Amino acid sequence: MSQPTMIHRYRWYELVGIYAGILLFLTFILAPFVEGFLVSLKPLALLFSSPYRFWPENGSLAAYRTMWVSVPGFARYIFNSFFISTIITVAVLLLVVPSAYAFARFKFRGSSALLAAFLAVNMFSGAVLLIPLFRLMRSFGVLNTYFAMIVPGVAFLIPSAIWLLRTYMMRIPRELDEAAFVDGASHVYTLRRVILPIAMPGIAVVAITTFIGSYAQQFIFALTFNSKTEYMPLPIGLYAYFGRQEVVWNELMAASFVGIAPAVIVIFFLQRYLVSGLTAGAVKQ
Structure with a gap:
């Protein structure tokens, strides 16, 4: 006789309280998107x-x-944002x-x-480091290029x-x-042939979170390090809808939904890897 599932034990x-809580949570999460x-x-x-x-009257x-x-x-x-996020993720x-x-595997002095230093990097806002980053980008001669937005994005997302x-x-x-070392495998071979296949769900989670993070943080770097239209990412394009007298809200919302479509498509096709990566290791075998 099969055991009842966990949800049937309530x-x-x-059950009414559980589903009411889920509905309330989804309402707060989805309400801004529906309104937009x-x-x-x-x-x-x-x-x-x-x-x-x-509900809009005469909506179109x-x-x-x-x-x-x-x-x-x-x-x-949109292409620039997708391209920059892809390069940063890779x-x-x-x-x-x-x-x-x-x-994860080696203990060495100062690890x-x-x-802790990697973690401390995330405590600083990108705005705090804009001036030194600008001087650094200028000394390297990469202002007004894709690299001016890719390099800071990589640096802030690595930790x-x-x-x-x-x-x-x-x-x-x-x-x-x-077991791999006993068979004569090196550390590089072990990482490539043994660890990587098992760690793919975790790598997928890192790839998705990195892509989303890089897609969302491009405004401040693009506004500071780039002045050429051909290299501008999506947030700068959305900023153009803010006029001096008024904001074209309906076109801004339309452009926002069109702009996030590539990121939504990527997440849609990779969501099963995201779920498996987040839940892997949660249950002890």
Whole structure:
């Protein structure tokens, strides 16, 4: 006889409380996105009408059509954001995977202090380091290029990625490494052939979080280190909807939903890796 699942062990009023809590949580999470989408359907003259109407009257997709005309080169902005985020993600993975393996498997002098220093980097806002970063970018001659936004993005996202992947690799049994060493495998071979296949869910989590983080933090670096339109990312394109007299809210919301579409598509196709990576190791075998 099969055992009842965990959800069937609750009483009816406990189930009502659980689903009510989930519904309340989803309401707070999804309400801004629903409201933003409805704003993109409303004519600009009706956005601040009184009384407030949740569902738009005379709603249309006109803002989605006119936004391309309002900001010339908007498609280029989306491509730049996607390109910059992709390069940052690849660079972070190439640096973080061997670093996380070293911190997870080897004990060397100063490792704890180095990990603490990595964590301390995340305590500083990018705005605090803008002036020294600007001087550094100028000395390297990479201002007004993609590198001016890629290099700071990689630097700020590496510490959290190392901590996340190191924690995942520490859950992988050391006996696998020892068995590979007995067979004559080197550390590089062990990482590439033994550890990496097992750590792929954790690497996928790091890749997704890095991509999302790099997609979201491009505004301040692009505004400071770049003045050429052909290299500007999406946040600069959205900033163009803020005029001196008014903000074109419906077109801004439409452009925002179109701009985040590439990130949403990436997350949609990689969500199963994200779930498996976050839950791996949560249950003791």
